[in-house]
Amino acid sequence: MIQFSLAQTDGAARLGRLETAHGPVDTPAFMPVGTQGSVKSLRQQDVRDVGASIILGNTYHLFLRPGDELIARRGGLHRFIGWSGPILTDSGGFQVFSLADRCTLTEEGADFQSHLDGARHMLTPERAVDIQARLGSDIAMVLDECLAYPATHEAARTSMERSVRWARRCRERLLALRAGDVDGVTVSNPGQGQFGIVQGGVFQDLRQASAEATVEIGFEGYAIGGLSVGEPPALMYELVEGTAPSLPVNQPRYVMGVGTPTDLVECVARGIDMFDCVMPTRNARNGQLFTSQGRLNIRNARFGEDDRPLDPACGCYTCRHHSRAYLRHLYMAGEMTAATLNTLHNLTFYLDTMKRIRDAIAFRTFDKFRQEFMLTASRLAPDA
Amino acid sequence: MIQFSLAQTDGAARLGRLETAHGPVDTPAFMPVGTQGSVKSLRQQDVRDVGASIILGNTYHLFLRPGDELIARRGGLHRFIGWSGPILTDSGGFQVFSLADRCTLTEEGADFQSHLDGARHMLTPERAVDIQARLGSDIAMVLDECLAYPATHEAARTSMERSVRWARRCRERLLALRAGDVDGVTVSNPGQGQFGIVQGGVFQDLRQASAEATVEIGFEGYAIGGLSVGEPPALMYELVEGTAPSLPVNQPRYVMGVGTPTDLVECVARGIDMFDCVMPTRNARNGQLFTSQGRLNIRNARFGEDDRPLDPACGCYTCRHHSRAYLRHLYMAGEMTAATLNTLHNLTFYLDTMKRIRDAIAFRTFDKFRQEFMLTASRLAPDA
Numbered sequence A, B: 001m002i003q004f005s006l007a008q009t010d011g012a013a014r015l016g017r018l019e020t021a022h023g024p025v026d027t028p029a030f031m032p033v034g035t036q037g038s039v040k041s042l043r044q045q046d047v048r049d050v051g052a053s054i055i056l057g058n059t060y061h062l063f064l065r066p067g068d069e070l071i072a073r074r075g076g077l078h079r080f081i082g083w084s085g086p087i088l089t090d091s092g093g094f095q096v097f098s099l100a101d102r103c104t105l106t107e108e109g110a111d112f113q114s115h116l117d118g119a120r121h122m123l124t125p126e127r128a129v130d131i132q133a134r135l136g137s138d139i140a141m142v143l144d145e146c147l148a149y150p151a152t153h154e155a156a157r158t159s160m161e162r163s164v165r166w167a168r169r170c171r172e173r174l175l176a177l178r179a180g181d182v183d184g185v186t187v188s189n190p191g192q193g194q195f196g197i198v199q200g201g202v203f204q205d206l207r208q209a210s211a212e213a214t215v216e217i218g219f220e221g222y223a224i225g226g227l228s229v230g231e232p233p234a235l236m237y238e239l240v241e242g243t244a245p246s247l248p249v250n251q252p253r254y255v256m257g258v259g260t261p262t263d264l265v266e267c268v269a270r271g272i273d274m275f276d277c278v279m280p281t282r283n284a285r286n287g288q289l290f291t292s293q294g295r296l297n298i299r300n301a302r303f304g305e306d307d308r309p310l311d312p313a314c315g316c317y318t319c320r321h322h323s324r325a326y327l328r329h330l331y332m333a334g335e336m337t338a339a340t341l342n343t344l345h346n347l348t349f350y351l352d353t354m355k356r357i358r359d360a361i362a363f364r365t366f367d368k369f370r371q372e373f374m375l376t377a378s379r380l381a382p383d384a
Helices: A044-049 A059-064 A068-073 A077-081 A093-098 A125-135 A153-178 A204-217 A233-246 A261-268 A279-285 A317-321 A324-332 A336-362 A366-376 B044-049 B059-064 B068-073 B077-081 B093-098 B125-135 B153-178 B204-217 B233-246 B261-268 B279-285 B317-321 B324-332 B336-362 B366-376
Strands: A003-010 A013-020 A023-027 A029-031 A055-057 A087-089 A101-105 A110-113 A120-123 A139-141 A193-198 A221-224 A253-255 A274-276 A288-291 A294-297 B003-010 B013-020 B023-027 B029-031 B055-057 B087-089 B101-105 B110-113 B120-123 B139-141 B193-198 B221-224 B253-255 B274-276 B288-291 B294-297
Touching: A003 A336, A013 A336, A023 A029, A029 A336, A044 A336, A044 B317, A059 A068, A059 A093, A059 A125, A068 A125, A077 A087, A077 B324, A087 A125, A093 A110, A120 A125, A125 A139, A125 A153, A153 A193, A153 A204, A193 A204, A204 A221, A204 A233, A221 A233, A233 A261, A261 A274, A261 A336, A261 A366, A279 A288, A279 A336, A288 A336, A317 A336, A317 B044, A324 A336, A324 B077, A336 A366, A336 B336, B003 B336, B013 B336, B023 B029, B029 B336, B044 B336, B059 B068, B059 B093, B059 B125, B068 B125, B077 B087, B087 B125, B093 B110, B120 B125, B125 B139, B125 B153, B153 B193, B153 B204, B193 B204, B204 B221, B204 B233, B221 B233, B233 B261, B261 B274, B261 B336, B261 B366, B279 B288, B279 B336, B288 B336, B317 B336, B324 B336, B336 B366
Parallel strands: A029 A274, A055 A087, A087 A139, A139 A193, A193 A221, A221 A253, A253 A274, B029 B274, B055 B087, B087 B139, B139 B193, B193 B221, B221 B253, B253 B274
Antiparallel strands: A003 A013, A013 A023, A101 A110, A110 A120, A288 A294, B003 B013, B013 B023, B101 B110, B110 B120, B288 B294
């Protein structure tokens, strides 16, 4: 089972450690997204080398291909993909709502068609738990309803209440699995923990109610979901700030799908411990790179004869070996190596940022770090 | 300047060493193809790790993008791409004939349109030398005319004779560059050597005449070009066997664009020292993998639940870390990491094969090695 301990706080910012069956995670932590069993364009060794201790796998994709039962027969997701560290899996719900075809929602669950072959499937709270049990992730997420933005208070309340009922069904299913009361489901990782998810749209009262109901069910950790869906960053920070204090102090807090480097720092400042986002990896593949001096896009013609590294302050493989001129050439030439080199750099930037955040909290200098960070990394690079 | 020394022979097979301004190359050697400044899907460190000591760059691609003058301003190709070992560049001719649009050939050279933007360019023997001087490769190739297969004796003779005239112009241009008699061309690597190319289609008498004329011009090494263009392997081996003895014993011999693992062994058996081919890298991206037990295609459904490594006899990153089941999943899911892992494996197989060839020659057991190799690696894997 997973265990969380707080080592230090600095204001609302928290330094902690999450122990899992596959090793520890120092928090605040960023989880690179390995949708289909690989962080796109990287090897697992690369993911370790850039400093990631935990990765995220997408249940929707893995369920459809190669299938959770096949993965269970391989001994679970860790063994199948050759990643021996901790893994968190989402519930699959977000992709069912956003990626699948013809999704129909009922109290029972979500009926949808695979975006790959059109096959009909039903994702219920129980099934989301079973699939993740077969995958054997270290942290499983409950199935929640993903609310479109913007939504009325009424729609947000109705959706949030259903998410709470689904969360209860997810917890009951996991407890039944743990008790050995379910036939036909291989539990690949008996040490798997489960996180509840706070919903409620942009309404603080609903977030509050969701947090209380979710905590009452009782999980090994709590996520704040439904953020970074189009609302202004200031509103997101406000919602995080309002919600975090309602979550248990001694359990991990995870903001799902967030965010920019600034978002990470601002959410840590409001008491968040865990993050995941496709931004560093997806942006890398599009040529947008994060540096200590701000963002730049390597497609820009001005980099064509720029012999400097992407970021002189960065120690990643890419910055140690290659110039902006070469990286621009590889990108413009459509070489796959461009994606690899850019992804190595962006993930290093994200994970270095988390390391600096942890160090700042340890030395109780987080506020100073936060102010300096805002002046540099959260802008366009001066020469970009 | 490059220097070649023979250490040992075993029958016609030769063990040697090529010294270049960027380090030594033990021969027989295989050169991975890094068309646009990267071996597709790999980092330069990977290319070193799989055991490559020399790589090939394509002059046509680098001339068009990012341009040989830009590369010269970066200090040459080695510095631009971050590869400190030896590099061989082709003349650009093969791609002008096969890839460019509307190629028109005259005695002066080849007039063509870029396949990227339609811009008109003229590739003459002199220009092919100048471009490669700016790139600063360790070995530059002369511009030759690439004959279509099949061709009549008459067509092959006419083409071969033009190639000899072009070879003479290439040599004169290089000597002028070395003497400092050419303005406007930055020589990025004063130690660059130049190889002539024997042509003559499938006709032994023409190959013989071409070899004599090319050797008479005098180069630092000699290639046999125009092979592996559709002729049966047995005919290719026969042409290599007929041509190699006409080339100087104390200079390196390179068969261009060859080939399968079997081709490498058979050409070494006929006195060849150097090879390049896209086969290990391109096939990897298509899921076709070379193993000590033969070829297999990872797309095959039977690998879906196969927990074994690709090749139990292989020590590459892929075979040490991952199962066939995972590799099949990555391939079917379209993950870029599939290309990387498959390319690492196939290049390791090719470069390990060269190492085993060199060891066999050193111990004068090459014939035994060759017989055993034919029984295993040059077939479909028994369970593939």
